[in-house]
Amino acid sequence: xxxxxxxxxxxxxxxxxxxxxxxxxxxxxxxxxxxxxxxxxxxxxxxxxxxxxxxxxxxxxxxxxxxxxxxxxxxxxxxxxxxxxxxxxxxxxxxxxxxxxxxxxxxxxxxxxxxxxxxxxxxxxxxxxxxxxxxxxxxxxxxxxxxxxxxxxxxxxxxxxxxxxxxxxxxxxxxxxxxxxxxxxxxxxxxxxxxxxxxxxxxxxxxxxxxxxxxxxxxxxxxxxxxxxxxxxxxxxxxxxxxxxxxxxxxxxxxxxxxxxxxxxxxxxxxxxxxxxxxxxxxxxxxxxxxxxxxxxxxxxxxxxxxxxxxxxxxxxxxxx
Amino acid sequence: xxxxxxxxxxxxxxxxxxxxxxxxxxxxxxxxxxxxxxxxxxxxxxxxxxxxxxxxxxxxxxxxxxxxxxxxxxxxxxxxxxxxxxxxxxxxxxxxxxxxxxxxxxxxxxxxxxxxxxxxxxxxxxxxxxxxxxxxxxxxxxxxxxxxxxxxxxxxxxxxxxxxxxxxxxxxxxxxxxxxxxxxxxxxxxxxxxxxxxxxxxxxxxxxxxxxxxxxxxxxxxxxxxxxxxxxxxxxxx
Numbered sequence: 001x002x003x004x005x006x007x008x009x010x011x012x013x014x015x016x017x018x019x020x021x022x023x024x025x026x027x028x029x030x031x032x033x034x035x036x037x038x039x040x041x042x043x044x045x046x047x048x049x050x051x052x053x054x055x056x057x058x059x060x061x062x063x064x065x066x067x068x069x070x071x072x073x074x075x076x077x078x079x080x081x082x083x084x085x086x087x088x089x090x091x092x093x094x095x096x097x098x099x100x101x102x103x104x105x106x107x108x109x110x111x112x113x114x115x116x117x118x119x120x121x122x123x124x125x126x127x128x129x130x131x132x133x134x135x136x137x138x139x140x141x142x143x144x145x146x147x148x149x150x151x152x153x154x155x156x157x158x159x160x161x162x163x164x165x166x167x168x169x170x171x172x173x174x175x176x177x178x179x180x181x182x183x184x185x186x187x188x189x190x191x192x193x194x195x196x197x198x199x200x201x202x203x204x205x206x207x208x209x210x211x212x213x214x215x216x217x218x219x220x221x222x223x224x225x226x227x228x229x230x231x232x233x234x235x236x237x238x239x240x241x242x243x244x245x246x247x248x249x250x251x252x253x254x255x256x257x258x259x260x261x262x263x264x265x266x267x268x269x270x271x272x273x274x275x276x277x278x279x280x281x282x283x284x285x286x287x288x289x290x291x292x293x294x295x296x297x298x299x300x301x302x303x304x305x306x307x308x309x310x311x312x313x314x315x316x317x318x319x320x321x
Numbered sequence: 322x323x324x325x326x327x328x329x330x331x332x333x334x335x336x337x338x339x340x341x342x343x344x345x346x347x348x349x350x351x352x353x354x355x356x357x358x359x360x361x362x363x364x365x366x367x368x369x370x371x372x373x374x375x376x377x378x379x380x381x382x383x384x385x386x387x388x389x390x391x392x393x394x395x396x397x398x399x400x401x402x403x404x405x406x407x408x409x410x411x412x413x414x415x416x417x418x419x420x421x422x423x424x425x426x427x428x429x430x431x432x433x434x435x436x437x438x439x440x441x442x443x444x445x446x447x448x449x450x451x452x453x454x455x456x457x458x459x460x461x462x463x464x465x466x467x468x469x470x471x472x473x474x475x476x477x478x479x480x481x482x483x484x485x486x487x488x489x490x491x492x493x494x495x496x497x498x499x500x501x502x503x504x505x506x507x508x509x510x511x512x513x514x515x516x517x518x519x520x521x522x523x524x525x526x527x528x529x530x531x532x533x534x535x536x537x538x539x540x541x542x543x544x545x546x547x548x549x550x551x552x553x554x555x556x557x558x559x
Contacts (some may be wrong), residue, residue, distance in 0.1 A: 105376060182428075187427060188414070188421075189414055189417075191427050192414030192415060192416055193412045193415070195412050196413065198396050198410060198424060198426075199396075199400075199405070199473075200400065200425060200429060201399075201400025201405075202397065202429065244413075
């Protein structure tokens with residue numbers, strides 16, 4: 001597909017997605033759709049580092065939580081406008097990403113060692129948030145409800161849907177840029193074989209660190225969205241392992257390192273979540289089904305669900321979709 | 322020593338943490354020659370390679386390339402000045418296509434002439450042209466080694482370091498590989514050939530160094546070394 005056609009298709013899909021809430025039957029359905037888009041966005045933030053650069057993280061929640069806390073504390077304790085706080089949160093996530101990247105990559109941690117160290121960072125942040133004064137420990141922070149657009153709070157869930165859509169569109173643009181840019185080519189080389197990438201003169205340390213910074217800024221922006229939607233943050237919401245797993249899961253199921261993988265993964269998991277919830281109360285069943293899907297994907301579709309479309313479309317294999 | 326050396330290594334000491342592996346290595350590569358660096362496992366060949374290509378900072382000594390000191394410079398800058406390594410073990414990018422692998426070769430150097438170099442490389446390796454759209458991981462071992470070398474050539478190297486290019490290839494392919502190295506050199510490319518395959522390396526090299534326990538134990542014209550009794554004893558079992 002040439003660039004103009006891609007932009008046209010993308011634009012049409014965006015308009016359709018924008019109009020979707022008008023045909024959805026209920027606020028509940030709009031909410032479900034908003035959370036699918038939001039999960040796709042978070043998945044994309046993971047995918048930038050985990051998929052495109054192959055730096056698998058088990059603790060991406062460290063950025064998500066940092067964003068959620070940053071904007072919430074700035075707002076509640078310092079009286080900042082949450083829109084401004086949102087930008088500050090993204091910056092904070094970017095800084096944490098650069099810092100963790102600089103430490104971990106300078107120490108030469110790769111593969112599962114990197115994954116474990118991110119998990120450790122997330123746990124340390126959770127414990128700190130649980131015990132620090134300015135995060136109000138385990139009590140968490142409540143954002144006073146005052147639904148006005150200027151406060152980044154909305155009564156009608158359709159606004160969160162549109163914001164999630166905008167975030168997702170932005171993240172898809174970042175991913176599409178990575179597919180075509182020099183920086184993206186560096187990351188692909190690093191993912192495929194770090195030593196060979198270095199031998200070709202790619203500054204591996206720099207590229208990986210910057211990549212984690214971008215990824216962290218995106219996940220942190222997601223944290224603010226989450227906090228503004230539920231008007232509450234506590235250590236287990238912000239830094240709990242569940243969100244880390246969710247981000248990783250939607251990317252892996254949809255197709256890590258692809259532009260649309262996280263969206264496909266989020267749609268499938270969101271759909272499965274809704275169906276299982278209608279069968280059984282509580283969380284248990286959906287997790288069982290998630291696990292089964294992940295096992296099946298890893299066993300039979302290592303390129304993710306999107307790999308199926310790519311192959312059928314006669315395109316080159318998986319990663320290219 | 323010779324003034325026309327493009328690579329000039331003096332008293333190079335390098336290692337890992339507190340362990341010194343290279344204990345004062347002197348080595349020269351002049352324009353247009355093949356120099357073989359021989360040595361058994363553990364002699365320090367990889368350490369020397371890593372120090373030359375900037376992966377590890379040497380403990381001391383000097384590495385001059387094209388007249389400039391590069392000891393301790395970052396790997397990216399060393400590639401930039403044209404000292405390029407093809408790492409051992411055919412490190413291709415397995416899920417990228419052959420063409421993408423080659424294109425990534427001109428990432429740091431040789432970008433302006435990418436199209437022309439690509440043509441040149443597939444001219445040298447016609448097999449790569451046939452497989453241009455195929456994922457590199459699906460190539461045979463010999464083809465992957467050719468791809469790795471081709472990718473190195475895309476950087477327009479002034480000196481190409483080949484790290485064990487014959488490793489793990491069938492005897493027939495080893496022949497082909499050495500013939501190819503000779504052909505690349507015939508076009509004027511200086512090559513530092515790091516090898517365990519003593520006989521074949523000495524057959525194509527102009528000069529050779531033998532590394533033992535982190536020091537150069539023997540050096541000289543390859544033809545002389547091939548007849549050296551000490552070398553024959555320790556490497557050829559004669």
